Amino acid sequence: SIGREFFRISVGGVRDEAEIRGHRRTYVGALPGKILNGLTRAGCMNPLLMLDEIDKIASDHRGDPAAALLEVLDPEQNHSFTDHYFNVPFDLSKVLFVVTANYLHDIPKPLLDRLEIISIEGYTETEKYQISRQHLIPRVLTEHGLDERQPSFEEDGVRDIIRFWTREAGVRNLQRCLEKISRKIAREQVESLADEEAEYTAPSIGPDEVPPYLGPRRYLHDEGIEMDEIGVANGLAWTATGGELLVIEAIKMNGQGKLVITGKLGEVMKESVQAAFSFVRSRSRELGLPEDGIDKQDLHIHFPAGAVPKDGPSAGVTVTLALASLLSGLKVRSDIAMTGEVTLRGKVLPVGGIKDKILAAYR
Numbered sequence: 001s002i003g004r005e006f007f008r009i010s011v012g013g014v015r016d017e018a019e020i021r022g023h024r025r026t027y028v029g030a031l032p033g034k035i036l037n038g039l040t041r042a043g044c045m046n047p048l049l050m051l052d053e054i055d056k057i058a059s060d061h062r063g064d065p066a067a068a069l070l071e072v073l074d075p076e077q078n079h080s081f082t083d084h085y086f087n088v089p090f091d092l093s094k095v096l097f098v099v100t101a102n103y104l105h106d107i108p109k110p111l112l113d114r115l116e117i118i119s120i121e122g123y124t125e126t127e128k129y130q131i132s133r134q135h136l137i138p139r140v141l142t143e144h145g146l147d148e149r150q151p152s153f154e155e156d157g158v159r160d161i162i163r164f165w166t167r168e169a170g171v172r173n174l175q176r177c178l179e180k181i182s183r184k185i186a187r188e189q190v191e192s193l194a195d196e197e198a199e200y201t202a203p204s205i206g207p208d209e210v211p212p213y214l215g216p217r218r219y220l221h222d223e224g225i226e227m228d229e230i231g232v233a234n235g236l237a238w239t240a241t242g243g244e245l246l247v248i249e250a251i252k253m254n255g256q257g258k259l260v261i262t263g264k265l266g267e268v269m270k271e272s273v274q275a276a277f278s279f280v281r282s283r284s285r286e287l288g289l290p291e292d293g294i295d296k297q298d299l300h301i302h303f304p305a306g307a308v309p310k311d312g313p314s315a316g317v318t319v320t321l322a323l324a325s326l327l328s329g330l331k332v333r334s335d336i337a338m339t340g341e342v343t344l345r346g347k348v349l350p351v352g353g354i355k356d357k358i359l360a361a362y363r
Helices: 034-042 065-073 125-143 155-164 172-194 210-214 267-282 316-328 354-362
Strands: 006-010 048-052 096-099 232-239 242-254 259-262 297-302
Touching: 006 034, 034 048, 065 096, 125 155, 125 172, 155 172, 155 210, 172 210, 232 316, 232 354, 242 316, 242 354, 259 267, 267 316, 297 316
Parallel strands: 006 048, 048 096, 259 297
Antiparallel strands: 232 242, 242 297
């Protein structure tokens, strides 16, 4: 799209600095480094070089390749990059570098400082459907020899596969599911050809036809609370595969004013629950609670999906609402989900992962 030559260099698992800078020619088997090798392959001075998997770089006693990349990627220095093999300054300033990584925190800080970060979120359900319709399904059908008697994939069927059989940011598992269905349809076609009397019609894959091919549903998305209830509120959580609805439950029983928190929570989340509890107690008069009522009751707050680790401050406002609802006896609306960190003064602070959380709420 920008009219340049392209070359991809994989730096995942590279541990030797000489892979980037080249070997001195005094050594047997000396070679230039990956960067100048890539330029040679691209055949021009201003290609687009892609450094793939930069967060997988390792280091050992032979040097730190990530430190060698500092000079390569710094526009202030790379006009005189010196490869040990050629041993003359080389101008890399015209090269456009694109670097890919899965996790930012695995990239060394000085290297990250030289990069402009463009974060690519996971695909939405609609994007996945369009990708499968325009690219995956035609390719999968061709690969499985289903060009002539093509099965048709209905939109509802594909969306069901995305929702209940895959949970991912990309579309790899979606492609595997489509391939699995195509293999079984191809087998049905071959068996019907063997039986000469049978009339074969290519199936149409809708919501009812998916389970016979893929088995029972693998993933269930929490639907949230069904009706307005006391002591339950819908929160929103960010996950690597998109957002999820997080139902937060609170109950009270006779006791000595203890607060019990369960649900495999991290430190930050436990602290945000404590902050929410303190804030609700400080507003007991406005909520119409009896002065000594809280001291004679134990409260239990639970975050369902007890096996899934959860952390972060963004459930604060949801916990506050669940507690306020429980203690005041007022119901929480079931058609609202919320996210936000809460402070002791009752301020709601901004949080991250908004796109994914909104998609969870929309779903």
